[in-house]
Amino acid sequence: MTSLPATIFRELRDPLNLVRHLPTLLAVGLVLYAIVAGGYVVALAGFALIYAVFVTGLNIFMGLGGQASFGHNAFAAISGYTSAVLTTSYGWETLPAMGVGVLGAVTLAVIIGYPTLRLKGHYLAMATLAIGLIVYEIAVQWQSVTQGYTGISGIPPLGIGKWEAASDRAQLIVLSLIVILAMLSAWRIRNSRFGRALVAFSGSEDAARALGIDVARYKLAAFVVSAVYAAIAGSLLVHIVGFVSPEVFGMSMVIAGFTMLYVGGIGAVVGPLVGAVMINLLPETFRGLKEYQDIIYGVALIMILIYAPGGFASMSTLWRGAPSEDDTIARDPGLAVNALEAKP
């Protein structure tokens, strides 16, 4: 089994590859710059890193498993609110509060995943959309716990025991470590029996079943695993910002997540980081456009889907060694099918 460091080393030895990996290096560079420089860019880099974790989860369910979920904000919300309530109202420490939050999200993922994952295509997408909306509505209405639109403030920062990541810089470093772990785990999942099973049924459910892959079971597992990433991101978000309200985990989280997933490159391990950094940091260069954020996301998404369906990270397919010139065919199953059928 090839290890991640070995692959990175091999990839970077060739100067030509440096060009291919430019988006990734740029993303990492921007985060490092934020850590060193501090100031306003720190908050943005923090958001980018948190979203990188969230999108890594989406990437496992959507990029590897080939499924669609519009409701992963629900898992972020469950864990985020659990963290917020346990630390502020009950004086819990950050880490155990996050743990309970993630467990809660996993439980919800199993309960809703079991029946809904039997649905296919649009039906599954609609079901997950409904779940996101329901959890949002609960966050608004259950005022005794969530304080409705007012939200919960005074949430403590990340920390372990007595140590707290109080400074912006410390928070960024902690977040960077978490993102590295998220990428490493995604890499290991992708290059394992488990991860291959997911890519298998996203390619052909019949072939996967014929080879003994229990598709229903693996779909549920992928859903739950991706919910764990979303939940961790949700908790990180409330601890970094120190405040939570329903809007934090609204539909915009899903839209932002999707944009980052496709801009970065769906299916690629580094895609979520590249996408999250690009979407969070680059629009800042055009400050005046802040109010038009959703429009920019939308336009970016459409442009990417049309002109670069593999996303920016497709220039640097860190999943594997370099795919060849016929990569486009492989990336578009429809094209591949057409190519097959064209043969006599």
Next chain:
Amino acid sequence: MTRLSVKGLTKRFGGLVATDNVSFDVPEKGVTAVIGPNGAGKTTLFNLISGFLPPTDGRIFFDGTDVTGTPPERMAAIGLVRTFQLVQLFPQLTVLENVMIGRHVRTRAGLMSALLSLPAARREESETQSKARALIAHVGLGAQTERLAGVLPYGQQRLLEIARALAAEPRLLLLDEPAAGLNHGETERLGLLIREIADGGTTVLLIEHDMRLVMNTADRIVVLNFGAKIAEGTPAEIERHADVIEAYLGGVAA
């Protein structure tokens, strides 16, 4: 010894009888072929045997065990693996990874052992890889190992699908029209490969239109027409069988 035994198998889709009370045995050794004109119910028969469709009536026995209604993922686990008439590869994965997925039922590593990169999982992974490489070389795709499956020429995709099925070490391999779309030379090599698989101890049951391939590789032939079995026997017997000639020539002889 009988590898597979089909008894009174019937499948109705509404008013259409796709498979009509079909019974036959597949001996443990050698290659058995199912032939018949288009619409004779061959693929439905395969879907019933491999568990993709539940039969309306009848039973299926695999190595003496009643497996009627067992889902395909279970069938694969107990040693029955099929290929598809329209090649079903995982196009976004490499040739190597496709065959590694074939090892799914012969390996165990779960999510946790992968996340923690446990020694047992790493060992299994490298073993899976070396077995897959050997199979790829065996079917003659060695040079394509790292290419994406979706970009291979059609004939190589067929071979890859067979290599992937073999990776599961099946006791019974079901091949659904493996020669469809292959040229003459490719079909000939495919015939040799099928013979080799059968001689290696894996029972082969194949559906095929290419009569030359069937006559050269099959030890026994089952003939279907309009969902029902009309003949069964050795290639020499089938060639002379009046009903078979009638079915294929559509009454021209009459």
